Amino acid sequence: MLVVAGVALAFFWVPTTPPPEGFRQRIFYIHVPVALTAYACFGWAAWKALRLLWTRGERYDLESYTAVHIGVIFGVLTLVTGSIWARTSWGVWWTWSERQLVLFLILFLFYSAYFMVRYSVDPGPRRANMSAVYALFGVVLIPVSVLAIRLAENLIHPVVFTRDVDENLTASQLATFVVCLLGTLALAVALYLNELTGKRLDRRLRELREAIAA
Amino acid sequence: MTSAEKYVTAAYLVVLAMILLYVVIYAFKLARLGREVEEIVQRLRSQDGKAGSPPQRDPPARLSRQ
Numbered sequence: 001m002l003v004v005a006g007v008a009l010a011f012f013w014v015p016t017t018p019p020p021e022g023f024r025q026r027i028f029y030i031h032v033p034v035a036l037t038a039y040a041c042f043g044w045a046a047w048k049a050l051r052l053l054w055t056r057g058e059r060y061d062l063e064s065y066t067a068v069h070i071g072v073i074f075g076v077l078t079l080v081t082g083s084i085w086a087r088t089s090w091g092v093w094w095t096w097s098e099r100q101l102v103l104f105l106i107l108f109l110f111y112s113a114y115f116m117v118r119y120s121v122d123p124g125p126r127r128a129n130m131s132a133v134y135a136l137f138g139v140v141l142i143p144v145s146v147l148a149i150r151l152a153e154n155l156i157h158p159v160v161f162t163r164d165v166d167e168n169l170t171a172s173q174l175a176t177f178v179v180c181l182l183g184t185l186a187l188a189v190a191l192y193l194n195e196l197t198g199k200r201l202d203r204r205l206r207e208l209r210e211a212i213a214a
Numbered sequence: 215m216t217s218a219e220k221y222v223t224a225a226y227l228v229v230l231a232m233i234l235l236y237v238v239i240y241a242f243k244l245a246r247l248g249r250e251v252e253e254i255v256q257r258l259r260s261q262d263g264k265a266g267s268p269p270q271r272d273p274p275a276r277l278s279r280q
Contacts, residue, residue, distance in 0.1 A: 026222045027225045087221060088221040202243075
């Protein structure tokens with residue numbers, strides 16, 4: 001509901017910004033919340049990985065893995081919506097000269113490789129530990145990726161959330177952004193919980209089948 | 215419809231399509247899990263059938279105590 005409300009606000013409530021941004025500025029309300037949600041998912045995965053390594057709780061492995069999976073989905077959406085924005089704004093789908101784009105791509109590929117690392121090891125404590133360490137390493141890339149947008153010398157990528165955020169965003173724009181962000185976060189939580197329930201059910205069914213076969 | 219409007223609409227539609235695709239894939243997975251549950255139930259029922267009469271609800275030990 002929040003996502004639908006956010007999209008409705010973005011299309012029908014927020015006034016169109018003056019040129020050069022104009023109508024294309026509305027991509028901001030989906031691109032940035034989706035990117036922040038991807039970061040949140042990777043951060044959550046790292047937290048669960050840390051809990052696994054700290055407490056040796058077996059359930060954290062599945063929780064970390066599910067969070068990475070949802071994060072990668074939102075990462076794909078970030079790259080696609082960002083590319084569409086780049087096409088309308090810069091005239092190209094992608095540019096390698098922008099550090100922030102390349103850094104996000106590296107972050108995305110790093111977490112995509114998580115699945116290859118995970119499934120290259122047989123299930124068990126070794127796989128859980130290896131996956132947890134990998135997820136923890138990946139979280140280091142998040143602040144680097146966020147800071148790159150602010151520290152990059154070549155400022156093609158717009159920076160909205162600065163100390164002068166009041167000047168960059170009007171009240172209606174900020175309200176729409178907050179609704180969209182809450183909507184994407186709620187969507188990610190719903191997808192995470194559903195997928196986690198499905199994976200737990202799948203695991204228990206496998207155990208039950210093995211118990212019957214034995 | 216201007217070029218910018220087309221691209222903005224495309225961006226939102228891509229997000230919607232991706233989420234829908236995920237939901238469809240997940241629905242297939244849930245359907246598979248449902249089939250597996252059904253298969254296990256059938257297997258247990260057939261095992262019970264092979265074992266003969268169904269087990270007694272009240273064990274003899276409890277009856278002797280009463």
